Amino acid sequence: MKKYLPKIGLFGLGTVGQGLLNIIQKSSLPFEISAIVDRSFQKKQDLIGKIPASSDPGLILDNQEIDIIVEVIGGVDLPLFIIREALDKKKNVVTANKFLLAQHGYALFSKARENGVKIGFEASVAGAIPIIRNLENIFWYEQIPLLEGILNGTTNYILTCMRTEKKDYPEALADAQRLGLAEADPALDINGTDAAHKLALLASLISKKWIDYNNIYVRGIGNLRINDISWTEKMGYRVKQISRYHLHDGKMFLSVEPSIIRPGHYLWDVEFENNAIVFQGAYSGNHMFVGKGAGSYPTAYSVLSDIMHIIQGNYNPYIANDCQWHYDYPSPIDDNENAFYIRLPVRDEPGVLAQITAILSENHISIASVHQDAPLETTDNPVDIIIVTHKCYRKSIHNILNLLEKSKVLQGEAVFLAMDEN
Ligand SMILES: NC(=O)c1ccc[n+]([C@@H]2O[C@H](COP(=O)([O-])OP(=O)(O)OC[C@H]3O[C@@H](n4cnc5c(N)ncnc54)[C@H](OP(=O)(O)O)[C@@H]3O)[C@@H](O)[C@H]2O)c1
Structure with a gap:
């Protein structure tokens, strides 16, 4: 038989x-692709062969x-329809679609649980x-106060390229696009939304509550310039787009933003399009992927490994089975303290620095260092003043940037980067 x-x-x-199809065709696996x-599909008959x-x-x-069913179409509307239908028909689902899950995961995981089927989403x-699967299984009982990651390869590639090849942001982005590392429309990568989708899924697994990605503090890398990369490099730092889950004094903070890190930071050597995730387990210690x-x-x-786990019956997705979702909300990140790097493009004239330091001092921001590299002759072009602060509240940084803008000292967009101390 x-x-x-x-x-x-x-x-x-x-x-x-x-x-996926190539791997399956080259391997001997205990399942078959019955339909595509x-x-x-008509243009892809060479690949499809005799599969309906x-x-x-x-x-x-x-x-x-x-x-x-395996959903690797992308987008939201059609995949949402397909996955809902599949779950209703008690079919298991494997998807790589973080965008869909970040938006509709609450309802889809609940439906999967009600219908006794699984959603595998390792690839997302x-x-x-x-x-x-590590968070869902091995570390499900662990307490995780901190998780940080580089979750978007496009932005990591751009930041690495800016530093190592001294290219400004538009050139580095064009390189990433030429290499197929960035979409024609890279907005979701650049503005941090793609990483926020992923962080929301990780934070939901850690907290066992549903986190809406819209509640994550998100800043992109689009306003960074080569000056920021070279200034921070001169100071011995690197800039990384870091996604962060942090539990502190019973409050949960979630952010995706360009940050500066020191040598020795776990994410220091994660370069180009690579991704990485580090987390602290209260009992098991630090882990890095x-x-x-x-x-x-x-x-x-x-995707293949999710299929095999479902087939082998040892898929143990608490997220789809046992976890009764409730929503949870991160605390406002403005309540958090950090040291900050600030770059202020300003008029090159006497009194500007005094104005800036007065505004900082009125807002209780203590300066760790000030840097400027202007030509000896005064110029009409804006010059950069770089300030590194001691730890202060983020709301103070927002405050001073508003005040500086109103005071007309700024001659361009100010940039600030939080120092990641972990
Ligand atoms: N690519 C990656 O490295 C990567 C990594 C992690 C997660 N993901 C996720 O995986 C999913 C798939 O990504 P991908 O890079 O494989 O996308 P892709 O290369 O654009 O492939 C999507 C496929 O779906 C087909 N398709 C699009 N709309 C359709 C529709 N309305 N009806 C039927 N077929 C349709 C496309 O046909 P055409 O050929 O006609 O466009 C294409 O063959 C996305 O959710 C993505 O976020 C991708």
Whole structure:
């Protein structure tokens, strides 16, 4: 008698879908791809071969024999429809779609639990890095007061390229696009939203409450200039776009923002498009995961491992099974203290520095150091004044930047970076 093989329906034959199909075709795995849905399936017949294919989601959703659907289409509306339908029909789901889960995960995980099926989403956070299943299983009983990550390869590539190749932001972004590391529209990467989607999923796993990504404090890297990278480098720091979960005095702080770190920081050597996640376990100590956060095969491998876990029945997703979701809300980050780097493009004339230091002092900001590298002759061009502060409240930084803007001292956009002390 022929052995029963679980049946998979694959939605999306793009970067991740093709990687998955290639791995499956090269391996001997205990399941079969029974159908593929892709809007341009006709152009991909060479890859698809004899597998039934269509652009109609019904090919998979109406097939009662399909046990698991894999969604690697991307976007929100169609995947939401597909996954809802699949869960209603008691099909397990594997997805790489952080955007969808960050927006609709609360409802989708609840539906999966009600219907006794699973949602595997290892690939949705940091590609090949096995962080989801580790948090869901091994570290489920751990107390995690701090997690930090580089969760977006595009921004990490750009920041590394600015530092190592001395390119300004637009050139570094163009390089990332040319290398296929940034989308044609990179807005969600650059403005920090993509990382916030991922951080919300990680924070939900750690806190066992549902965190809405809209409540995360997010700043992108779009206003950083080569001056910021070179000034911080001269001071012995590196700039990294850090996603951060921090539990302090019973309050939860969540942020995604460009930050400066010192040598010895866990994320110091995480360069180019690599991703990394570090976290502190109260009992188990510090942990660090580094690897490929994206790419066809790395992401497809995580999808494959979710499929295998579901098939083997040892998938243990508390998130979909046991966890009764309640919403939780991070505390305002303005209540947090940090040291800050501030770059102020100002008029090159007497009295400007005195005005700035007066505003800082009125707002109880103590200066650790001041730097300027202006030409000896006065110039009409703005010159940068760099200030590093001692620890102060973030709301004071926002305050002084507003005041400086009103005072007309600024000749361009001020940039501030929080110092990450961990
Ligand atoms: N790429 C990565 O490295 C990576 C890493 C982590 C997570 N992810 C996530 O994985 C998912 C897939 O990403 P990807 O990079 O593989 O995307 P992609 O290369 O754009 O592939 C998407 C595939 O879905 C097809 N498709 C799009 N809209 C469709 C529709 N309405 N109906 C049917 N098929 C449709 C596309 O067809 P066309 O060929 O006609 O466009 C394409 O084949 C996304 O959620 C993404 O965030 C990707």
